[in-house]
Amino acid sequence: MRLVRASTGQVLKLAASATLGAGGEAKVFAVLDAPELAAKVYHRPTAERADKLAAMLANPPEDPMASQGHVSIAWPSDLLLSAHGPSQVMGFLMSRVRDMHPIIDFYHPKTRRHRHPLFNYLYLVRTARNLAACVNALHARGYVVGDLNESNILVGETALVTLVDTDSFQVPDPRNGQVYRCRVGKPEFTPPELQSVSFAWVDRKPEHDLFGLAVLLFQLLMEGIHPFAGKHLGRGEPLPLEARVAKGWFPYAPVGRAGTAPMPMAPPFELLPPRIRDLFVQCFNLGHTEPGRRPAAAVWQAALLEAEASLTACAANPQHRYGNHLRACPWCERREMLDGIDPFPSLESLKRRFFARQRLRGRPLPRPAPAEYALAIAAARAAIRRQRRNRVLMGLALATTGILLVIYWLWALKLLLH
Numbered sequence: 001m002r003l004v005r006a007s008t009g010q011v012l013k014l015a016a017s018a019t020l021g022a023g024g025e026a027k028v029f030a031v032l033d034a035p036e037l038a039a040k041v042y043h044r045p046t047a048e049r050a051d052k053l054a055a056m057l058a059n060p061p062e063d064p065m066a067s068q069g070h071v072s073i074a075w076p077s078d079l080l081l082s083a084h085g086p087s088q089v090m091g092f093l094m095s096r097v098r099d100m101h102p103i104i105d106f107y108h109p110k111t112r113r114h115r116h117p118l119f120n121y122l123y124l125v126r127t128a129r130n131l132a133a134c135v136n137a138l139h140a141r142g143y144v145v146g147d148l149n150e151s152n153i154l155v156g157e158t159a160l161v162t163l164v165d166t167d168s169f170q171v172p173d174p175r176n177g178q179v180y181r182c183r184v185g186k187p188e189f190t191p192p193e194l195q196s197v198s199f200a201w202v203d204r205k206p207e208h209d210l211f212g213l214a215v216l217l218f219q220l221l222m223e224g225i226h227p228f229a230g231k232h233l234g235r236g237e238p239l240p241l242e243a244r245v246a247k248g249w250f251p252y253a254p255v256g257r258a259g260t261a262p263m264p265m266a267p268p269f270e271l272l273p274p275r276i277r278d279l280f281v282q283c284f285n286l287g288h289t290e291p292g293r294r295p296a297a298a299v300w301q302a303a304l305l306e307a308e309a310s311l312t313a314c315a316a317n318p319q320h321r322y323g324n325h326l327r328a329c330p331w332c333e334r335r336e337m338l339d340g341i342d343p344f345p346s347l348e349s350l351k352r353r354f355f356a357r358q359r360l361r362g363r364p365l366p367r368p369a370p371a372e373y374a375l376a377i378a379a380a381r382a383a384i385r386r387q388r389r390n391r392v393l394m395g396l397a398l399a400t401t402g403i404l405l406v407i408y409w410l411w412a413l414k415l416l417l418h
């Protein structure tokens with residue numbers, strides 16, 4: 001496919017082989033002529049999409065991580081026009097995001113242990129702060145994410161965050177006062193007042209995002225537990241998550257949580273510093289009836305910066321970081337509770353695990369530098385997968401040779417007998 005870059009007139013070639021992702025509405029391509037860019041091309045381009053993109057290009061948000069050379073909001077940077085026929089906006093260009101992973105990989109304890117074993121609690125708090133900074137930057141320019149959920153947030157190994165799918169955000173157009181709505185949303189990140197409301201009919205407000213933001217922050221800081229997940233105390237069937245959100249059953253609220261109690265496997269709420277606990281209660285309990293009371297993203301940002309500064313390292317395992325309001329390490333306690341499964345394994349235990357595996361397979365022990373262990377483990381896994389594949393291929397080759405030999409001998413025998 002050939003498309004024209006609107007600002008320069010340059011013709012860009014987008015090859016199907018360079019597809020980075022595809023969805024119901026569009027496809028994302030790597031741009032061969034500009035490796036730092038990605039192109040999003042709509043299946044059905046419309047005039048409304050073109051107007052929305054123009055409004056976004058005219059008023060980009062300030063990227064809070066630009067000083068670190070990182071793109072934290074994958075905002076459109078140029079329009080892509082059709083190369084043939086009447087000029088039509090087909091999609092847009094944006095910065096290409098590399099080496100970033102879905103946020104759930106980090107807050108889900110099992111996936112984190114498996115894929116990012118050295119990502120400790122300090123990094124989780126920093127990820128939370130960086131996420132709040134992105135949302136704050138968008139709200140400062142009048143944008144509302146609308147569909148804030150785990151699938152449009154990417155995180156890197158250094159806790160930097162990138163929001164993607166920015167063209168689904170709610171965009172105001174200052175030129176004509178029009179609002180381009182966000183027509184989607186996931187129930188578990190949707191505030192009580194919008195549960196069972198059709199998104200196409202409402203203008204979203206920043207306070208709606210602040211509910212979804214607090215859900216994600218809670219999951220980052222509380223080992224992936226959803227703030228409204230709880231043990232059902234009343235009679236009858238337990239209610240689904242969205243019904244609990246609608247009723248305002250926040251199990252950690254000091255009052256008004258009649259139907260629910262925290263999940264037995266959830267970390268204790270006291271794990272969080274008092275200020276952070278207050279903000280969650282403000283958002284989910286007081287903010288239930290008064291959405292305006294939900295803490296702003298900038299308030300979260302400041303409180304999380306404080307929380308990060310208050311972290312201290314455990315003497316038994318320096319990967320355990322916890323707030324200095326606690327007397328004992330909560331992660332050592334949690335490890336006991338989980339029968340020895342450490343949510344933040346020490347470097348020493350990772351080394352032992354890695355070496356034990358290597359020994360089992362009779363390989364020489366490599367000696368990578370400490371920070372490379374996580375990568376070394378991933379490389380070892382890839383090598384094992386390769387080995388298995390090679391064994392299967394070798395088996396197939398031997399079987400084929402055997403069959404050919406049998407056919408040859410049968411043929412030779414037939415010739416001899418004649």
Ligand SMILES: [Zn+2]
Nearest residue numbers: 314320329332
């Ligand atoms: Zn500890």
